[in-house]
Amino acid sequence: MGTTFNKGGIHPAENKTAADIEDVELPNEVTLLLSQHIGAPAKAAVSKGDRVRRGDMVATACGVVSACVHTPISGVVTKVDRSLTPYGYMADSITVKADEADHCDDEVRRKNVEPCRSIDELDGLDGERIRAMVADAGIVGLGGAAFPTHVKLAVPKGLKADVLIVNGAECEPYLTADDAIMRLCPDEIMGGIKLLMRAVDVKRAIVGIEENKPDAIVAMKRAAACCGVDVTVVPLKVKYPQGGEKQLIFALTGREVPSGGLPVSVGAVVQNVATARAVYRAALYGEPLMERVVTVAGTARPGNYRVPVGMGINELLKVAGGIPADTGKIVIGGPMMGKAIETIYAPLTKGSSGILVILEREASRQAVMPCIRCGACVEACPMGLEPYLISTLSRFRMFDEAEEQKVTNCIECGSCSYVCPAARPLLDYVRYGKATVAERIRQRKKKCEDK
Amino acid sequence: MENMLIISGSPHVHTSRTVRSCMWHVVAALVPALGCALFYFGLGALAVVSVSVLSCMAFECLIERYMLGRRPQLSNGSAILTGLLLALNLPSNLPAWIVVIGALVAIGIGKMSFGGLGCNIFNPALVGRVFLLLSFPAQMTSWPLPLADRLEYVDAATGATLLSRIKMGEVSADDIDLVDNALGLVGGSLGEVGSIALLLGMIYLLATRIISWHIPLSIMGTVALFALCIGSNVGVELLSGGLLLGAIFMATDYVTSPMCHKGMVVYGVMIGLITMVIRHWGAYPEGVSFAILLMNGFTPLINRYIKPRKFGERRMAK
Known part of the structure; x- marks a missing residue:
């Protein structure tokens, strides 16, 4: 049995197929x-x-x-x-x-x-x-x-x-x-x-x-x-x-x-x-970083491709077999922390570890329900935070309280949003709170230095 | 196509668990206990369960539509679950009109007056039950005998529960056959009988990870320890008086129990203590419902002061 970290964590479906x-x-x-x-x-x-x-x-x-x-x-x-x-x-x-x-x-x-x-x-x-x-x-x-x-x-x-x-x-x-x-x-x-x-x-x-x-x-x-x-x-x-x-x-x-x-x-x-x-x-x-390996998933020919940085995403997707007609979402990175993109007619960068094509029916989500206070997000958080609390504090712009609850410790792994049975956009609110609180801390430091 | 791509923040995959599936898992976990109740109490059980479930659903639907002006969401199963839990806390010979009042109090006051699903402070089913216990003490404490008159509803032969008989000094705790007790061959509410069925439900809930062990085991552990300390019969304390029903199904209600594991243990231990204090020194022979309701009231406080340890804060000097 391998070692692991001490708090929280989740087990999403792995969906990995080893490819050369x-x-x-x-x-x-x-x-x-x-x-x-x-x-x-x-x-x-x-x-x-x-x-x-x-x-x-x-x-x-x-x-x-x-x-x-x-x-x-x-x-x-x-x-x-x-x-x-x-x-x-x-x-x-x-x-x-x-x-x-x-x-x-x-x-x-x-x-x-x-x-x-x-x-x-x-x-x-x-x-x-x-x-x-x-x-x-x-x-x-x-x-x-x-x-x-x-x-x-x-x-x-x-x-x-x-x-x-x-x-x-x-x-x-x-x-x-x-x-x-x-x-x-x-x-x-x-x-x-x-x-x-x-x-x-x-x-x-x-x-x-x-x-x-x-x-x-x-x-x-x-x-x-x-x-x-x-x-x-x-x-x-x-x-x-x-x-x-x-x-x-x-x-x-x-x-x-x-x-x-x-x-x-x-x-x-x-x-x-x-x-x-x-x-x-x-x-x-003496080879500079100008190519990287990208995992492509959800296309007709998924796999790992050695891709030059700056190549169009559309070109890579074409090489990988093209995207299905009912594509709903395309993500750069992994499904937990990757970012949804707006257009495929744009270049890949050094940080693009994966391109995931997600079908429309898989991209649609159930309606957001009220929080039933099940505590699944608290159990899942690897940082020991209380996502239900800091997301609500952020949502109602209670940033002092959010700072007290260490919203800035969040690593944005998405475990809380993943486990939420009420499909609440926990991480979205937390990100907003984290960014605002971080900015306020910066401002405060600046003011201190100015004095 | 590309101008129609969906944009949303990560994560892009989600668990298949929903509020609805959580509720239905709990309903499934109640099936053995329900089967037990039907077997022991026959027609009466059937009547009480169906009246309770149907009136809870009806009240939720009516209040949501006509008082709160929202679309009723019966399919999430929470009203059905409240109805089932309320029924399991009632005697099988309770007249239908009293059950309907219980359902109204449970859904109307216990749940909807706070804003509906997720907003209530107290466990709705227990609010309904305690309201009935205080309003109709006679009807609520005459318990039909299991397996006696299974084709009768309100006229079934009744007797007192084991704990009240012990309290009255009618029987001594040592004379009790624990096997009978575990099998439910003593008087009690629908859900009090059939400890094995309730434990099966617990195993199901733990296996499907709907609940964690913290609340039920800390309640049971505290009760057992307390009983040992005061020299009471541990088996009787654990298996009767709705303790299992309360510890497994009522105290673990998501909305009204603490959010983190540490808080859950505190909550469970306190429920166990209060239960035993009421049982031995209070006016009522059993106190699980009161203990849970009391601790429901403390849950916001527990959430405020008992927090998980944050990663990286171990050596932080305060």
């Missing part, structure tokens, strides 16, 4: 959003008419928390302007268009990646060098949140990390992208873990994988056994949100991140398995 990774042909055009990560948007480093090559940086990180962007195809920059995001907003982007020759050239280069460093050279890299390399490669957390990785690797002054937690839980239903990467390239992940351990200066790493991925556990254990550093692979109980950062740290180390604190305050730094692999490839091949 299929390469998607490079598209003729990509639209690279400048804000694909948490933090400040990147700044365009090219202008209209410039020629770019696959792997070139087209936008630089701007500010402390930011990440640069690279193009996955060679061609000409046709547009540096605002374009539509999947969520229906306009945002700054760069469009690159390839011609026939570029296209063939890229496919050849994609197939024959040459190492630019030897393994010995990798072992000689120091922490600072690794962090710089990660930043240059534009790597962000690939689990879905897309937080710039080099920022997470820079341990704040006065704190010391002692363990690297590697997240292979993949607790979201449907998603199998991390599973596929762990099964197919465990050695690359292990290489990445070694680099990450040096980047945060720790001697120990723990990889957590949910028990519903037995092949991945075997592959990772085998890779860990011959990697030469202290890496333990720990099977985790299948329970959502096992892959939540705080839940995972507790499950693997028994440490509780204090409310409002960073994981590193208990000595842990968490990285996703796919991120570890991206770090390895960046170090060995």
